[in-house]
Amino acid sequence: MNDDVLPVAGIYLASAAAGIRYRDRDDLVLMALAEGSTAAAVFTRNAFCAAPVTVARQHLEKTSPRYLLINSGNANAGTGDAGMAASYETCRLIAAATGVAMNQVLPFSTGVIGEDLPVDPFASAIPGLLSSLREDSWQQAAAAIMTTDTVPKLASRSFELDGKTVTVTGMCKGSGMIRPDMATMLAFVATDARIPQTELQHVLETAVGPSFNAITVDGDTSTNDACVLMASGASDVEVADKASDAGQAFQQAVNDVCMRLARSIVLDGEGATKLVEIVVEEAASENQARDVAYTVAHSPLVKTALFASDPNWGRILAAVGRAGVEDLDIDRVRIWLDDVCIVSQGGRDAGYTEEAGQAVMEQPTLTIRIALGTGDAVTRILTCDLSFDYVKINAEYRT
Amino acid sequence: MNDDVLPVAGIYLASAAAGIRYRDRDDLVLMALAEGSTAAAVFTRNAFCAAPVTVARQHLEKTSPRYLLINSGNANAGTGDAGMAASYETCRLIAAATGVAMNQVLPFSTGVIGEDLPVDPFASAIPGLLSSLREDSWQQAAAAIMTTDTVPKLASRSFELDGKTVTVTGMCKGSGMIRPDMATMLAFVATDARIPQTELQHVLETAVGPSFNAITVDGDTSTNDACVLMASGASDVEVADKASDAGQAFQQAVNDVCMRLARSIVLDGEGATKLVEIVVEEAASENQARDVAYTVAHSPLVKTALFASDPNWGRILAAVGRAGVEDLDIDRVRIWLDDVCIVSQGGRDAGYTEEAGQAVMEQPTLTIRIALGTGDAVTRILTCDLSFDYVKINAEYRT
Numbered sequence: 001m002n003d004d005v006l007p008v009a010g011i012y013l014a015s016a017a018a019g020i021r022y023r024d025r026d027d028l029v030l031m032a033l034a035e036g037s038t039a040a041a042v043f044t045r046n047a048f049c050a051a052p053v054t055v056a057r058q059h060l061e062k063t064s065p066r067y068l069l070i071n072s073g074n075a076n077a078g079t080g081d082a083g084m085a086a087s088y089e090t091c092r093l094i095a096a097a098t099g100v101a102m103n104q105v106l107p108f109s110t111g112v113i114g115e116d117l118p119v120d121p122f123a124s125a126i127p128g129l130l131s132s133l134r135e136d137s138w139q140q141a142a143a144a145i146m147t148t149d150t151v152p153k154l155a156s157r158s159f160e161l162d163g164k165t166v167t168v169t170g171m172c173k174g175s176g177m178i179r180p181d182m183a184t185m186l187a188f189v190a191t192d193a194r195i196p197q198t199e200l201q202h203v204l205e206t207a208v209g210p211s212f213n214a215i216t217v218d219g220d221t222s223t224n225d226a227c228v229l230m231a232s233g234a235s236d237v238e239v240a241d242k243a244s245d246a247g248q249a250f251q252q253a254v255n256d257v258c259m260r261l262a263r264s265i266v267l268d269g270e271g272a273t274k275l276v277e278i279v280v281e282e283a284a285s286e287n288q289a290r291d292v293a294y295t296v297a298h299s300p301l302v303k304t305a306l307f308a309s310d311p312n313w314g315r316i317l318a319a320v321g322r323a324g325v326e327d328l329d330i331d332r333v334r335i336w337l338d339d340v341c342i343v344s345q346g347g348r349d350a351g352y353t354e355e356a357g358q359a360v361m362e363q364p365t366l367t368i369r370i371a372l373g374t375g376d377a378v379t380r381i382l383t384c385d386l387s388f389d390y391v392k393i394n395a396e397y398r399t
Numbered sequence: 400m401n402d403d404v405l406p407v408a409g410i411y412l413a414s415a416a417a418g419i420r421y422r423d424r425d426d427l428v429l430m431a432l433a434e435g436s437t438a439a440a441v442f443t444r445n446a447f448c449a450a451p452v453t454v455a456r457q458h459l460e461k462t463s464p465r466y467l468l469i470n471s472g473n474a475n476a477g478t479g480d481a482g483m484a485a486s487y488e489t490c491r492l493i494a495a496a497t498g499v500a501m502n503q504v505l506p507f508s509t510g511v512i513g514e515d516l517p518v519d520p521f522a523s524a525i526p527g528l529l530s531s532l533r534e535d536s537w538q539q540a541a542a543a544i545m546t547t548d549t550v551p552k553l554a555s556r557s558f559e560l561d562g563k564t565v566t567v568t569g570m571c572k573g574s575g576m577i578r579p580d581m582a583t584m585l586a587f588v589a590t591d592a593r594i595p596q597t598e599l600q601h602v603l604e605t606a607v608g609p610s611f612n613a614i615t616v617d618g619d620t621s622t623n624d625a626c627v628l629m630a631s632g633a634s635d636v637e638v639a640d641k642a643s644d645a646g647q648a649f650q651q652a653v654n655d656v657c658m659r660l661a662r663s664i665v666l667d668g669e670g671a672t673k674l675v676e677i678v679v680e681e682a683a684s685e686n687q688a689r690d691v692a693y694t695v696a697h698s699p700l701v702k703t704a705l706f707a708s709d710p711n712w713g714r715i716l717a718a719v720g721r722a723g724v725e726d727l728d729i730d731r732v733r734i735w736l737d738d739v740c741i742v743s744q745g746g747r748d749a750g751y752t753e754e755a756g757q758a759v760m761e762q763p764t765l766t767i768r769i770a771l772g773t774g775d776a777v778t779r780i781l782t783c784d785l786s787f788d789y790v791k792i793n794a795e796y797r798t
Contacts, residue, residue, distance in 0.1 A: 047727040048720030078716045080746030113713025114747050218699040223717050300617040304793035314512025317477045318622050321447030328446040347479030348513050388790050394700055395707035
């Protein structure tokens with residue numbers, strides 16, 4: 001799907017090597033939205049959210065954005081008043097150069113926390129960015145927003161409505177500090193459909209639930225998570241009613257793009273060698289299902305067993321057992337690795353063989369399915385393993 | 400303190416190489432308690448608790464134990480009905496050989512989860528164990544209960560009362576799957592004081608709160624955690640009233656031994672290179688303080704920064720921010736590495752220098768102190784870093 005990134009009419013991108021932190025690579029992206037575009041967004045719930053998150057939230061409350069300014073290498077988080085001032089200043093620079101209002105510019109930052117964001121590189125790069133905005137620069141932009149990511153992450157979808165083509169294209173970045181809570185690291189999804197802001201926000205919130213909000217690499221919710229959905233209207237296809245065919249087709253396309261992008265983040269999780277879906281079913285509530293799923297997903301012992309391709313199912317069972325499920329009847333709990341039942345009636349399933357478990361564990365992609373026997377709620381999340389390289393990447397990130 | 404392990408009159412130990420899993424090392428320990436001894440215990444809250452935990456709980460409800468039988472190498476957890484039968488059978492073997500009731504024997508197991516516990520090695524080893532029980536075998540016993548531990552863990556304390564000496568000596572094991580919830584992996588503490596069972600249970604529960612229940616290596620609560628406190632009465636010193644001088648001196652001695660043992664577990668945490676105390680103060684409640692402390696302690700990004708001796712305080716701040724503290728005013732949060740203030744007023748403290756932070760981080764032992772500004776509750780926990788060796792140990796444990 002990354003091979004076929006469709007441009008979105010009315011959405012323009014440019015990237016530049018501004019030298020904010022990295023050398024010899026692009027680290028600044030400008031996105032421009034055609035006049036009349038709408039935009040929706042969800043942000044991190046981390047109490048220590050970064051300055052650009054606060055500024056973007058404020059600006060979105062007031063008006064529709066015309067520009068998104070995204071830098072990598074510096075998160076502008078934990079930077080206090082100076083960070084807020086720097087973030088406002090970057091917006092002001094765009095406003096001054098283009099004539100839009102300052103609050104029509106949304107800032108986004110990702111990278112190291114706690115270092116002052118230098119504004120001079122923005123000032124130097126902005127004229128070049130403005131003169132190079134193009135509809136077909138998604139690939140370069142997706143590369144420019146990377147930090148510890150090893151690959152750019154893109155997804156694209158189109159569908160026909162009333163003889164016209166609607167396109168949904170998105171990019172995102174994220175590899176570590178990944179347990180999004182209402183949004184992923186940074187994701188930007190655009191469409192040429194025309195859709196009012198309130199409807200757009202609804203579509204976005206529907207799409208992020210099972211995608212960006214159902215992935216975890218290391219359980220660390222970032223200070224900078226943000227996901228933006230933009231609609232230029234350039235296709236002349238109106239999506240006003242979510243219950244209509246157009247509304248449903250559009251929601252499906254956005255869901256698909258978000259799911260693909262979310263999956264690409266876990267696939268590129270820091271040091272990850274395996275993509276693991278965790279399905280918890282027969283739960284008393286969705287919250288209970290999520291508690292169990294995340295407890296298993298975050299268990300360092302489960303994660304290292306996955307890295308070792310070791311069907312050490314006892315660690316999964318121990319994680320389920322400490323997930324705080326009230327009145328858990330362990331005799332009713334069943335656990336599968338793909339279709340191989342490993343646990344039933346409080347212990348190893350009678351039909352289980354180490355060979356069968358081993359065969360599943362050696363795959364690059366597998367599913368851990370857990371039936372709790374306490375109800376009928378279900379959840380699915382995506383995670384990855386914990387490898388030497390995760391430690392290496394995160395022990396060396398700043399040095 | 401490990402150099403000076405005091406025997407406890409009326410408490411006898413023996414160990415043997417039974418070949419349960421390991422070769423050429425002791426893996427089975429028998430402890431015998433003089434007639435008239437009392438015992439108290441706390442156990443794991445993991446719903447998938449191991450068969451021996453269930454059996455030990457049952458037996459303790461009925462009578463005072465005369466023998467504790469502890470094996471390493473096999474946890475007898477996740478083993479269903481067969482595991483229960485094996486655990487009962489090991490108790491029956493001791494009862495048959497000694498004439499005590501079967502429920503006067505408490506079984507404990509630690510090691511791999513989900514493999515059937517072989518009973519034959521117990522049967523073969525028990526006669527030798529019974530004939531070699533001695534008061535001064537604590538060192539050998541502490542070595543025999545080790546799994547991934549790299550050192551035996553012992554602590555000892557004595558004090559004078561009414562011209563007589565009271566001794567408290569304990570041993571424990573634990574290195575990974577460490578986030579005790581009501582008890583540590585396995586800990587056995589004995590005294591020659593005379594103290595009724597109800598009082599003894601109270602002393603134990605008081606002691607485990609700030610010790611075994613305030614440590615975490617990897618957040619994984621084991622299926623087999625247990626902590627037993629035994630009192631032989633052989634010193635002829637009666638401790639009946641917790642408010643008396645004797646009661647307070649005894650509580651203090653048990654607290655000290657438990658704290659030393661708990662600390663030794665974190666020091667020997669799998670792959671650990673640093674011992675880190677996390678103090679959360681000015682919290683609205685002890686639960687809130689504990690939530691923040693454990694969120695920071697379990698953050699893989701904080702743990703890998705500690706391993707790298709990298710004062711990447713932004714990761715600490717991000718973990719505090721995602722800990723779910725309601726109405727957190729980030730401007731009131733302050734964070735210190737030892738005495739170096741790193742965060743105040745929502746960002747890096749004005750007086751902070753990287754050199755000062757680096758100097759603290761390079762120490763083998765350090766304190767992360769977090770003031771939330773939401774109240775006056777305080778908690779302290781101990782944890783360690785996340786290193787290459789943690790991954791190595793846990794990716795290779797079964798192979």
